[in-house]
Amino acid sequence: MTEARAHVLAFPEGLAPGATHHLVRAELTPRRPRHLHGHAFHELLWVQNGQVRHHLPDRREDLVEGDMLFLRPGDAHGLQGRGEASMVVSLSIRDSAINALGARHPALTGTGFWSLTPEPSRHHLDLRRMVEVNHAALRLERAPRGALALEAFLLPLLADLAQPPAGIPPEAPAWLHRACRAAQEPEIFRQGAAGLVRAAGRAHPHVARTMRRHLGQTPSDYVNARRMAHAATRLLGSEDSLAEIAADCGVPNLSHFHKLFLAAHGQTPQRFRRARRQQLIQP
Structure with a gap:
């Protein structure tokens, strides 16, 4: 280092x-x-x-x-x-x-x-x-x-x-807007739901209830969506291995990373990278 x-x-x-x-x-x-x-x-x-x-x-x-x-x-x-x-x-x-x-x-x-x-x-x-x-x-x-x-x-x-991230209703409390905006940053979403809750400055049960009411998601659901959006960007913009990308997302367990990515994008990380790059070469 x-x-x-x-x-x-x-x-x-x-x-x-x-x-x-x-x-x-x-x-x-x-x-x-x-x-x-x-x-x-x-x-x-x-x-x-x-x-x-x-x-x-x-x-x-x-x-x-x-x-x-x-x-x-x-x-x-x-x-x-x-x-x-x-x-x-x-x-x-x-x-x-x-x-x-x-x-x-x-x-x-x-x-x-x-x-x-x-x-x-x-x-x-x-x-x-x-x-x-x-x-x-x-x-x-x-x-x-x-x-x-x-x-x-x-x-x-x-x-x-x-601006608040897309999908956050204006009537949601200001602290939730700040927490969801903070969760767009790798330093926060690498920490998982705990990072979002810490950014919210509220107790975990209260954050979870408020997110379910306004977003229909748990803190883990929200953070994992940010992680997988970041993973997609890294897959297309770098030559890094899946292990490096998974670690950068805060999901070092490759099996769990594959499961989250498949649920978010409908493809495995390898197929996603291969298919999108073929589209760029042969639109």
Whole structure:
């Protein structure tokens, strides 16, 4: 495992006075990072192309095209390319700009940079949202590096991510909305139902009763659906083995993983991967 001690990167120098952000694109080498690094600023990072191995103080995870990380000051990590043309886009943002944004929009609590989890918040953008984000990033590059351009880029993205997950009725309690939104993140759904209940901040029986009433699902049902959606993304976007993907979903028992995946997608993981890739090659 990469060393946990991290070198802290300062905000980029040489920018115009008052600049709030700096955007760069970087192609990663397959060389493993010698040390983790942290930031004296906030960083929004997403995988533009290929696959990336993300090193954390206590483990590592694999990112695929469309995966996005919200990194806060104090978050230590390292990046490593996997295969050819592993490219990331990195947006460095001054703390003052993020603090001002959060103060004006308390509804962002629990989302992105304001995540309540100790690890960086991670989201996966589908193809449509990736196209939108990349177009917005091009506009951001061409605009002055001030707060107006930065917020024009960030607010649509954050507002989209802050929306309750599909299927959560508006009359459900706010704590259930927050818990289900948190359960979209790998760090939470890897913990199973216990992770969702912990994010809810309520007793397990109360969470279970409320979810049955509003969603018709148990906490385990809900979390397993998130796990299998993540598994499908990994199967199509990486060459990782089923054992690696199952472990990343928080279901290291391969037999149980197969059973959950078959119930969710109507196919075994192997057939799902093979069939979808054939569709991409021969539409």
